[in-house]
Amino acid sequence: MVEVDQLCKRYGDTLAIDSVTFQAREGEILAFLGKNAAGKTTTMRIMTGFMPPTSGTVRIGGADIRENSVQARRQIGYLPETAPLYDEMTVQSYLTFCARIREVPNREVLGRVERVMDSVNIIQRRNWIIGKLSKGLRRRVALAQALVHNPRVLILDEPTEGLDPEQIIEIRALIRNLRGDHTVILSTHILTEAQALADRIVIIDGGRIVATDTTQNLTHAVQRVQRLRVEADAPLAEVRQQLKSITGVQLVERIDTERSRFVVESARDMDLRSRVAESIVSAGWPLLELERLEPTLEDVFLSITGRRAVAAEDVV
Amino acid sequence: MRTIGTIAEREFKALVTAPLGYIVMMFFLFVSSVFFVAPLNQNVANIRYLIGNVTIWLVFLLPALTMRLLAEEKKTGTIELLMTSPVTETQVVLGKYLGVLAYYGVMLFSTMQFVLVLGWVRRSGANPFFPTYTGLLASAVTLVLLTLAALNESRPLGIAAGVAKVVTLVCVVFSLGQMGEWGPAVTGYLGLWLMGAVFLAIGLLASGLTRNQIIAWVSTAAILLLMTALIAWLTGNLPSTQPVLESNPNFGSYLSFGGAWVIYVLGQVLQALSLQTYLENFAQGVLDIRDIVLYLSLIAASLFFAVRGLATSRWA
Numbered sequence: 001m002v003e004v005d006q007l008c009k010r011y012g013d014t015l016a017i018d019s020v021t022f023q024a025r026e027g028e029i030l031a032f033l034g035k036n037a038a039g040k041t042t043t044m045r046i047m048t049g050f051m052p053p054t055s056g057t058v059r060i061g062g063a064d065i066r067e068n069s070v071q072a073r074r075q076i077g078y079l080p081e082t083a084p085l086y087d088e089m090t091v092q093s094y095l096t097f098c099a100r101i102r103e104v105p106n107r108e109v110l111g112r113v114e115r116v117m118d119s120v121n122i123i124q125r126r127n128w129i130i131g132k133l134s135k136g137l138r139r140r141v142a143l144a145q146a147l148v149h150n151p152r153v154l155i156l157d158e159p160t161e162g163l164d165p166e167q168i169i170e171i172r173a174l175i176r177n178l179r180g181d182h183t184v185i186l187s188t189h190i191l192t193e194a195q196a197l198a199d200r201i202v203i204i205d206g207g208r209i210v211a212t213d214t215t216q217n218l219t220h221a222v223q224r225v226q227r228l229r230v231e232a233d234a235p236l237a238e239v240r241q242q243l244k245s246i247t248g249v250q251l252v253e254r255i256d257t258e259r260s261r262f263v264v265e266s267a268r269d270m271d272l273r274s275r276v277a278e279s280i281v282s283a284g285w286p287l288l289e290l291e292r293l294e295p296t297l298e299d300v301f302l303s304i305t306g307r308r309a310v311a312a313e314d315v316v
Numbered sequence: 317m318r319t320i321g322t323i324a325e326r327e328f329k330a331l332v333t334a335p336l337g338y339i340v341m342m343f344f345l346f347v348s349s350v351f352f353v354a355p356l357n358q359n360v361a362n363i364r365y366l367i368g369n370v371t372i373w374l375v376f377l378l379p380a381l382t383m384r385l386l387a388e389e390k391k392t393g394t395i396e397l398l399m400t401s402p403v404t405e406t407q408v409v410l411g412k413y414l415g416v417l418a419y420y421g422v423m424l425f426s427t428m429q430f431v432l433v434l435g436w437v438r439r440s441g442a443n444p445f446f447p448t449y450t451g452l453l454a455s456a457v458t459l460v461l462l463t464l465a466a467l468n469e470s471r472p473l474g475i476a477a478g479v480a481k482v483v484t485l486v487c488v489v490f491s492l493g494q495m496g497e498w499g500p501a502v503t504g505y506l507g508l509w510l511m512g513a514v515f516l517a518i519g520l521l522a523s524g525l526t527r528n529q530i531i532a533w534v535s536t537a538a539i540l541l542l543m544t545a546l547i548a549w550l551t552g553n554l555p556s557t558q559p560v561l562e563s564n565p566n567f568g569s570y571l572s573f574g575g576a577w578v579i580y581v582l583g584q585v586l587q588a589l590s591l592q593t594y595l596e597n598f599a600q601g602v603l604d605i606r607d608i609v610l611y612l613s614l615i616a617a618s619l620f621f622a623v624r625g626l627a628t629s630r631w632a
Binding site for chain 1: 322326329330333334392395396397398400403469
């Protein structure tokens with residue numbers, strides 16, 4: 001559906017993106033994960049035909065974004081980094097304008113605008129002046145703009161940026177609903193967001209793609225150890241001693257200053273949960289918590305780029 | 317074609333719904349009223365005075381309408397919406413131009429009252445109710461309805477405004493009949509409209525070259541001032557007859573003959589570029605094809621370069 005091949009963009013002497021190559025298949029959600037200034041927005045601007053690449057090609061549904069630009073742009077819905085809103089228009093007239101310049105047939109315009117206002121939940125603000133809307137509502141209008149002509153490909157640049165937790169949950173649910181009917185490419189610097197939404201993840205760092213795979217494969221690839229979180233209601237030192245004595249345990253790490261909470265590491269294919277539970281209970285202590293820790297994208301990012309990612313704003 | 321119409325409609329509405337459009341209209345009406353009433357006090361019932369003097373004000377007023385056209389879109393990021401939609405650069409430029417040209421048309425239309433009053437003044441014995449009072453009323457009704465139609469996006473109101481406008485124009489035609497010598501008024505208006513069209517095209521070009529509206533306004537006004545007042549002043553001071561070589565030429569007289577030719581040619585070229593000269597022809601009822609060709613080619617050239625400017629930002 002979307003083929004990006006060997007994309008390069010040079011600003012003066014600096015290479016903003018370097019040989020970016022990836023594909024998005026029909027109906028999947030692809031997350032573009034990277035730190036700020038990793039080249040996400042640049043790539044998206046080139047993909048939508050807003051900016052020319054220095055070299056490389058982008059094909060949307062077979063149409064080249066430079067050779068056959070209008071045909072390619074017909075299939076795109078794009079949410080830029082800054083919401084492209086005309087402040088003096090009302091929500092409804094703005095969306096009507098967007099539908100019309102996206103070649104929605106005249107008699108379908110009204111219905112489409114109605115439906116999209118409903119799906120992003122702004123129908124009760126339809127006659128508001130956009131300039132008077134709050135940031136979250138503006139973001140929703142901007143998302144509605146990208147959806148109004150029912151495009152096959154949606155390109156969303158940081159769709160949840162600047163929203164409060166409740167709005168983020170709403171927008172994510174909306175994006176999840178698009179899977180199957182639309183090919184969605186979204187960019188984010190929040191690891192949990194990519195994990196929560198995407199079928200596949202493209203990790204970009206310093207303008208280069210460092211990994212492309214499904215969430216499971218990526219996490220599996222970097223999983224070298226199995227980790228458990230354990231909490232028992234007993235003195236610190238005794239619990240540590242008890243945990244260390246279990247066969248298979250390689251490392252015991254304290255993660256709380258007051259309570260007896262530990263992370264226990266073992267070999268990758270070893271499930272120590274039953275042994276740990278048994279051991280704690282047999283010592284006569286109440287077991288308060290026992291959980292297997294899945295590796296996070298944070299770990300993936302770390303192991304691939306060798307650097308720390310932006311701290312995840314954990315809201316979901 | 318529909319896309320151009322959609323963009324033009326949005327531009328027109330933006331002028332009607334924002335304060336800027338009204339400020340420009342108010343100033344224009346105030347200034348033109350002054351130039352209409354001033355000669356009446358000296359018992360000269362003529363529109364020529366108005367047309368000749370209002371130009372210099374248009375030099376400052378019309379760039380205020382065009383300054384935001386593209387500069388604002390670049391500044392707020394809405395240009396990304398247009399450039400990633402299936403819209404060509406030509407459609408963007410033509411749509412915006414037609415929108416602002418239509419608004420200028422409304423501005424000129426609102427001065428039709430002068431013609432209505434002139435017809436009545438010239439033939440004092442005539443019935444004042446038709447066409448004068450009827451026309452004045454219809455013209456006021458048109459403007460109110462047009463504003464309401466744009467604000468409420470109402471088609472019936474728009475049609476009603478159109479009907480009122482036709483009524484006004486019919487009254488204006490009768491008024492012209494009463495005036496007797498109606499040619500200069502008609503060609504004068506045509507000239508004023510064409511010259512405004514040139515101003516707007518140049519303003520649109522300037523707006524496309526910057527993202528700062530103030531720069532767009534100042535540079536447009538400066539260029540227009542150069543093309544009207546400054547050139548008129550210069551050509552007034554340059555010799556308008558071909559230089560003659562002395563009968564007994566020495567080296568010095570050859571030099572001064574050459575110099576005089578250079579100045580003469582310069583004067584002729586400047587004269588050809590002076591918009592003011594042509595407008596005076598129009599105001600006297602002279603319809604010269606050369607004038608119209610100059611105006612139209614200036615419009616075409618400005619719009620062409622505006623399109624190139626937009627395309628460059630996308631592809632260069």
